[in-house]
Amino acid sequence: MANYNRRDFAKLVVLGGIGYTVFACADDPKKDASTATKEEEKVTPKIPELLPENIKLYQKADAEYQDLADRFNKRFQQSPTYIAQCFTTQGVADAVEFANYKDLKVVVKSGGHSFEGFSSTNDGLVVDVSAMKKMEWRPDHSLSVETGCILKEIYNEMLPKQRILPSGSCATVGIAGLTLGGGYGFFSRKYGLTCDSLQAITIVDGQGNIRHESGNSAILKACKGGGNGNFGIVTKMKFRTYQAPSFFQAYRCKAYKLDTARAKNLLETWFRYTRSLPNTAFSAFVLNGKTLTILITNYSNDNKGVMDMYNALKEVSDKATIGSKRPLPKALKTFYGVQHPIYFKNACAGLYKDFAEIEGCIDDVISKVISSRGLIYQVNTLGGNINSAASEKRSVYPHRSYPYLSELQSYWDKPSQEVSRLVAFKEVQDRFYKQGIRAHYRNYPDINFKDYETAYYGKYLPELKAIKKQLDPDNRIQHPQSISL
Ligand SMILES: Cc1cc2nc3c(=O)[nH]c(=O)nc-3n(C[C@H](O)[C@H](O)[C@H](O)COP(=O)(O)OP(=O)(O)OC[C@H]3O[C@@H](n4cnc5c(N)ncnc54)[C@H](O)[C@@H]3O)c2cc1C
Incomplete structure (x- = not known):
């Protein structure tokens, strides 16, 4: 002590x-x-x-x-x-x-x-640290932010200057928690995870020492994917930024009153076509009960893979729309989401390499989702430049070779609805576990994940434990799934 x-x-x-x-x-x-x-x-x-x-x-x-x-x-x-x-x-x-x-x-x-x-x-x-909101530009277009900033504040600062950071879409998510666990969004397949743009940090360790870390620092590396409430409190982050694209376009396909066979067929088709998307595109398969929404976004004129996917899905959906090319600030706002507190349970449903990994359990999963009130199963595209050898060397995010990230979600209005929602949620999770799905995204944690340290950090766990020992030998900084000594 x-x-x-x-x-x-x-x-x-x-x-x-x-x-x-x-x-x-x-x-x-x-x-x-x-x-x-x-x-x-x-x-x-x-x-x-x-x-x-x-x-x-x-x-x-x-x-x-x-x-x-x-x-x-x-x-x-x-x-x-x-x-x-x-x-x-x-x-x-x-x-x-x-x-x-x-x-x-x-x-x-x-x-x-x-x-x-x-x-x-x-x-x-x-x-x-949520009151710490200073931001400062450097001549090389990098931006230093204090860690109380939330995403919409960062977008409001960057977009008028035609700059962008690959980051999440929801307005009120904190840049700190998001970056320290990895961070992905519409721009990640081209520019990498949010943590891959992190160049320097100020961090207070578990003994109260203030440290400035940059370059090849092992502490900076540990904060790129492994820094959430584990061994220090990050107070400043310096990010590389990128030229913002001039437009952003969204495509949507919808299908209603789905049964298991049709939903599975749509999912398989989705997996197949995502493989040919350009790195400027992102896609999400969102099964909400019996209703499916497939979102595809793109911000470049390299559109062949997007149109091939859209046309194939249009054939098997009930409704398909192509949005106009919109200026980025307006387009991003449509994805800002709910900005006030809500009741929910969300968790990672696994990172996958391809459809084959979940084929053995997907009938059970889909039939549970379409028969359970308020249960949502979503799969998002990662891949592209997230899977970069250079970024791998400089971070502890262990899942770069997985191009698909899935999540389970449930939202409700009254506390009395919680128990039944959580039962259905757990049944789907158990099905994935039996299927051998083990890799999970740290920013989509679940208190019930078995062997969560390996699920979140994989081969980097020993490195993170060494940093924990160095910065916080008394285990001062902790939460229920923080890195153990
Ligand atoms: C509505 C919603 C939308 C989301 N969308 C995305 C998305 O598009 N992309 C994506 O990648 N993720 C997304 N996430 C997940 C998000 O990245 C995580 O929930 C993230 O941890 C939130 O960070 P926070 O600072 O808001 O949360 P907090 O609850 O403040 O912190 C989350 C964790 O990080 C630790 N932490 C926070 N600040 C610091 C700090 N300064 N130093 C050290 N540790 C710290 C905390 O101890 C805690 O363990 C979303 C989450 C929600 C609820």
Whole structure:
């Protein structure tokens, strides 16, 4: 356990009303009141004045607490003992020092979109960086962002400058959580995962040290696919950006009242044609009960593979439409999704190499999905330049050779609907497990995944454990599926 630094203790004492309550000596088993008073007197007055700009600490009785405790997934109603709202990297370091002093576990929160509530806790300290939103351009078109930024803020900054970062589509997802687990979206088959564009980071480790990592740093590498709440709190990220395309076009095919045989035939056709898509295209197969939507997007005039796929699917669908070529800012907004908290359960349903991998279980899966209220099975295209040897060397994302990423989803309105939704969900997951599907995307976690460390990190697990040991030997930073020592 790291020793508490006296100067920092005194710095933290002057945080204000709540700060004083939190750090009062009577609350501290290791010190008595007279010792602490002497320590406070030793501190130069200038340092405490800086602190409210760095960090504010909240407990349950505070008016601000509940807003900060809420997450995008209403299924989780967690109550951390403390929430440290941080405004600077120094504030994050102070929060970790406080946690070390109080012997609290630290949980990290940026955009708050974790599927499984991994950015909150019931018994520790949440380090919340969501108020840290500065962005700064460099002459080489790279963009440095603080990790409180959410995707729509980054798009709003980049798109008017005709720049783009390969990233996710949903407006309120945090850039931090997304990048640290990999990050994919419409532009990834051409430009790689979001983490592949990450050039430098500032990170506060589990002992409160501030580190700047770039180039061939092993810590930077570990944060490209393995950095979600495992060994440090990333406060700044510098990204390479790309010239934005001049248009974006969406194609949709829909089929209704599906039975298992027809849905399976459509899925097989989808897999077949995705193999010839250009790298500027993306596609998703979304089976929502008995209704299927196939989305194909593209942003280049290399359109042959897209048209071949669209025409083949049109023949076997009930409705097919080609959207107009739209300017990127407008087109992306149509995919921003729900921007307020909802009840849901989402999880990875496996990364696949091809249809053959799931053929043995797909009849059971489809028949469960079409007979279960509110269950959605989706398969997305990865592949293209995600599968690059150069990116493989510089990251710990282990699934580059899998061109398909699937997910299960369920959304509901009232807590009473949760149990039945989760039962059907688990049945489909079990079917995939029996089929031998083991590789899972870290950003689509599930608390029930067996052997989750290998499923998320594969061959890079030993490297990540070594980084954990180096940066967080006391296992200060953790969540239910964080890397174990
Ligand atoms: C509606 C929705 C749409 C999505 N769309 C996509 C998509 O298009 N593409 C895609 O790749 N993923 C997508 N995801 C998954 C998304 O990438 C993950 O949920 C991601 O982890 C969310 O990051 P966050 O910062 O919003 O969440 P948080 O809940 O704040 O954090 C998620 C995890 O990252 C850790 N973490 C957060 N900030 C930091 C930090 N600064 N330093 C260290 N660890 C940190 C947390 O401890 C937690 O374990 C989507 C999720 C949702 C809910």
